[in-house]
Amino acid sequence: MQKVTYFSSPIGILEITANELGLESVKFENQFKVPADIHFENEQENQQENPILQQTIIELREYFANERKVFTIKLAAIGTDFQKNVWENLSKTTFGQTLTYSEFTKKFTDIKTIRAVASANGKNKIGIIVPCHRIIGKEGNLTGYAGELWRKKWLLEHEGSILF
Numbered sequence: 001m002q003k004v005t006y007f008s009s010p011i012g013i014l015e016i017t018a019n020e021l022g023l024e025s026v027k028f029e030n031q032f033k034v035p036a037d038i039h040f041e042n043e044q045e046n047q048q049e050n051p052i053l054q055q056t057i058i059e060l061r062e063y064f065a066n067e068r069k070v071f072t073i074k075l076a077a078i079g080t081d082f083q084k085n086v087w088e089n090l091s092k093t094t095f096g097q098t099l100t101y102s103e104f105t106k107k108f109t110d111i112k113t114i115r116a117v118a119s120a121n122g123k124n125k126i127g128i129i130v131p132c133h134r135i136i137g138k139e140g141n142l143t144g145y146a147g148e149l150w151r152k153k154w155l156l157e158h159e160g161s162i163l164f
Contacts, residue, residue, distance in 0.1 A: 007057055010064055014127075018052035022076030025125040026042075026056070028147040046129045060128065067093040069095035070127045079123065086108075086120035093134045096161045100138050122146065128155065 007014045013029035021070065055073050062068035076088050089108040093099060099107065101121075105114045124132040127147055133155045137143040145152035 003053055005053045005057070007060055009060065011132065011154050016053060016056050018050050018056065019076055022074035023056055023126060023129065024076050024078065026129055027125065028151065030129060032114060052065045063128065073129060075126060077126060082122040084117060086117055087124055087126070087130045090124065090130050090132055091132055095160045098134050098136050098156065098161045101135055102138060105133050111116065119161055
């Protein structure tokens with residue numbers, strides 16, 4: 001059964017969904033509307049009912065406090081086998097490291113799949129935890145990020161990989 005909770009991060013409110021198998025999504029508030037009847041104080045009930053939500057909140061707090069560089073939460077990503085492979089490899093990118101789309105594609109698959117890799121990267125629903133923000137444009141520019149480019153910039157600065 002899917003459970004939802006909300007987390008107030010330094011870069012906005014996150015909606016976090018999980019089921020008994022793992023984490024399904026971490027979305028920035030600009031991608032959804034928080035229901036009027038939801039209050040953060042009441043979300044502890046959902047967290048207690050789902051240990052994945054509890055662990056996600058703990059690990060996100062640690063990440064934003066510079067106490068965590070690797071996430072250990074079990075994932076339950078929904079997508080094609082190719083997309084899941086891309087997301088799994090995104091999770092292997094090192095904290096503080098960025099790769100261009102072509103570098104990432106060459107490292108983990110065939111360069112001919114670069115467009116499919118970019119598409120899968122863009123469809124990642126588990127923001128921050130599956131660090132799609134670490135993939136940048138060819139010239140080092142910040143390109144496409146569902147959570148908006150200012151957040152991508154903030155995350156990369158937070159990780160010390162890019163200083164603007």
